[in-house]
Amino acid sequence: MSNHDNVLEEAAHWLGQGRRVALATVIETWGSAPRPVGSQLAIRDDATFVGSVSGGCIEGDVVTRALETLETGKTEVLEYGVSDAMAWQVGLACGGRIRVMIEPVKG
16 A cells, blocks of 8 residues: 555554554654655554555565564564665665654554
8 A cells, every 4th residue: 555644544443443553653864765754654463554664665574573563562663774784685775774663553
């Protein structure tokens, strides 16, 4: 899904259906970041998601980590950047860095 405008509304809808939901938010950027601070991605317990934290570069990894967060119940902060080997694996090679906070949403 690619609609960036209704992330919180969709997360609330999923919670209302009894689904577990995590929210990923860009909390810091440096250099040429693909999405600005405040950009969000809502992830449902079946890996369905809406929104974007990177324009597609790292969404797959963020979704995987969000599903883990739903299992542990713990907030996690991730950093992706061009200097990290992980960044090349997940596709953030734009020259910037971003920090993303992933938190389970309590209904």
